[in-house]
Amino acid sequence: MTELVDRCLLLGFEGRTAPDRIRRLAAAGLGGVILFADNLGEPEEIAGLVAALRSERPELLVALDEEGGTVTRLEARHGSSFPDALTLGTVDDVELTREVARSVAGALAKVGANLNLAPVVDVNSDPANPVIGVRSFGADPRRVAAHGVAFVEGTQERGVGACAKHFPGHGDTTVDSHFGLPRIGRGLEQLREVELVPFRAVIEAGVEAIMTAHVHFTALDEAPATLSRPILTGLLREELGFGGAVVTDALEMEAIAGSVGVARGAVRSLQAGADLLCIGREAPQEDARLALQEAMRDGTLATERLEEAAGRVDRLALAARTPAAGEVDRHLGVEAARRAVSVAGEIRLAAPPVVIELLSGRGAGIGGASGSLLDELRVREPAVDGERLDAPPPDVDELLARAEGRPLVVSAEEPHRYPWQRDVLQRVRTGRPEAIVVAFGVPDPQPLDPPVLTAHGSARVAVAAAAERLLRP
Template sequence: MPQELRRQALTVIQPAFRGTAPPDWLRRLIGEGLGGVCLFARNTPDAVTAAAVTGALRAENPDVLVAADEEGGAVTRLESAHGSSWPGNAALGRVGDPALTGAVAAEMGAFLAAAGIRLAYAPTADVTSDPRNPVIGVRSFGTDAADVAAHTAAFVAGLQSAGVAACAKHFPGHGDTSVDSHHALPVLNVDEATLEGRELAPFRAAIAARVRTVMAGHLLVPSLDPDRPASLSAVLLTLLRRRLGFGGAIVTDALEMEAVAAGRTLPELAVRALAAGADLLCLGARATEEATVRAVADAVVAAVRSGELPAERLAEAADRVAGIALPGPAPEDAATGAAASGSASGSASSGAASGSAASGGASAARPGRSAYAALGALAAGRALELRGEAPRFDVPPVVATFETARTVAVGRVTPWGIADLLAERLPGTVLRTVTPETADPSALAEIAADHERPLVLVVRDAARHAWITAALARLLSARPDAGVVDMGLPAPDARPLPPQPRPAGATYPGRRTPHRRRRPRRTPPRRDARAPGTSPPTAPPWPRPARRSTSSSPRADPCPTGGTSDATDPIRAAAGHVGASTRRVRPARPRARAGGVGAPGVNTAARDRFRRAVALPSSSVPPAPRRSGRPRPNRFPPFGAPAAHGRRSDGGRAVGQSDGRAGEERR
């Protein structure tokens, strides 16, 4: 019994380590029953090294759960040296195509599986509601709960189809906060109705898509529990279990984060989290010593023996952790899944930055670029928006990149921007970096002084930083011809992207054809065209079109392409589960009524001629066809400082990145 109790205590702990090879102490603990390890950028400079690390860990225990914080876009661990091969959530949400989101997630999952990763801490299911939020930003799919829910479900289904467990985070929703939980405790000041209708909708969709894990965030929700953050709150975690019906493993955000760690120890927090209902304890990036892990395990064992933590609760948590990993093939050599070649295209540059890139060219390949980058570049290109006329670069330009503090989630090492791409494509490009300390009038005047060269200004989340908006205003007044590339959230006045239909017949790997098949036009038969004595038809010559429901109940109509129904397709089913569609649904028009009175806008004279020609009763006349809805705009609510010029998009080397700086990476 004592050995079994200690094994269970080790099973629910997930530490980290330093270096690119597992230390001896970690190997010993895995042999004793340690449940998992979380990898960070310092452990995985490339996918080949990541595969070697995971192989060494599994040599001690084939069932060890290896996790990584791989979201795509700004947050990447396996591609931190050169940037992610896939755009982040904000870019995917801006495109507004859940099928594309699912395809990107499936490809990312294949890349992670080849490197031996079995749990990815993605997707971010937070709804961006507070534009001041310093840590979520482009990591969110958008500002509309229904859209975020649809993309969250698509990402979960795509990632898990590759054999990598997904994790919806940060429950119950980190989007409507203005504090980074790495540094202080955020407060989600919403009533229960708003929480139910907005924050919880993406998590419901993820659960409907059978997500394996949910990460509890370090944030306070006073309307439900004014005393404890969600990760330590039995009230919030019970809500996740009972009201949302989640039966998988609940993971804590890193317990070393200041939101919960201020004045407390890791062993104390571990016991409190388990008692509240959490299953897997993510200790954080700094938990890299054997003594730390053993202290946490000792505290858990002591809590069980003292009665503070029920033994059944610990056994339940250990069983859930053991059930996280999806069945899949043995990890292959990462070289086959992430070839270090330059054959795949990188991201397309913004039109404001380069005339040739704006016209659809691919950027120069980066060393170590994943062989999966083609789909990432396609997705990134669909999220780009060009306003105004793209400048032509007859001579190498001056590129000024505005650097802001990076969040801990993004980390120090992941590059962003397009400066190095332009320098590689256009030798002689002058690169300048602008910081709050160097954004003085004389330095800005020097940047704008060379009128013989085009000027490119690269920013992100400019509207959140007054010094950037002021510097942009000064530079654009001196150089109205300058191009601005904004790689952050859409500005308050940003227009939604227009509908972007794919070419006819286009499909993504593993997804069905997304287009609605156009029903062939049928010409009503003429009266004199029928053979004498022929009976008139008793039904319309084409099937009655399905009527869309405007209620919030799950959609049960067949897929537009005649493929799977909502009941069998987890992506569409999850979107329907929250009463959402990626398109705005117009109210159904009334059916035609007897007496020649039909729906508004119907050509009643033509309808009556057709009815007389085929001798049909009025009630059999098909209703007037309705136009399909337009994609829901992903507007960002107005706030604060004026927006910068230029297009906005999201994350990573393909599209852009969120704000970030600070110490080692954590979620």
């Protein structure tokens, strides 16, 4: 009983050394371990950690969220060498996306990790989405499908399992499921026309795993998708024909922990049809294990359901047992970012500028890592001056006075989501109509007046590409 339960768990831990408890569970049959940025140091340290874990049981899954762009674990300290999915979708070169995925998978394989919790195949229907945004290939279902397939194929060619997320879609939400329970009112026909298009495509392409969304689809069930049998079994298994492993998003996220709780959520997600339950924080893990064991004892959770789930986890582990390290071409990220930059109006700096950098709160729930335009410009031109703002400045006129006689650049990430940023932009443009605006993240639905440079991304490589373009003679 205990071994069956543990085979269906994907557990996280704190620190850069695996605790004895995790190693004992791994040796006894734990399904997998998920690593976050706090677990990871230099590449040699990461490889040593993974080797120690897999020495307990070679079939152990070692998973990371290595989407590229703002969501990176291997390069969290300095920002990813690879672009956001939005950047790739903007360039719209599926072979480039495939090559990026191969390189990302190669980086995982080099440290021994064998399951990438990527790609995001949510259709970013709402430009105000606080958690998907640049992680999506875009708002066109067919473009998302094409690039999702390319990413899956590039990943799995390296022997690393790909996990498409977040089923059946997290793109049309204005709530981040790390902090609350999003609700979507679309009916099944609308889902088939939009959200399900990329999932159907990656299933046909042979994706090994799919991650659930902690989103309540009010027209389909009373429960969030992660806990919904009509969605995970009826829609995903029976209608779409998916036979691989269903992985839950982290059950300690507020959408689940704050509604039914982690332990009850673990039982209900397995009942609904999930196979591998992700619990990233250590605190609720033992309660979830005990709840699953008790549910098996009292018949609430059928042994056959656990056996089915464990079998799918075993097949996933077998498919990803020997990831193949290969070339990691980090120049691909810069190439993609350069190709994604678009310009409206004249972008020309006659002298080193003053930069006002408006910071957003994106990434708080997902561990995002964006770049800094001010830093990137200063690396290239030390005479650049500027200031970072994460809240409305007390006096915009003072900032404008500081830039008097010099070019002025204002960078903003998704000002349509942050009214204070839009206000600063309007006040700057009133005083300095020629000021260059550099827009990061998802483009504003109402295009900004030129001159404006749009990066179509937020990752370090997108910021570097924007800096290059600004300083171009």
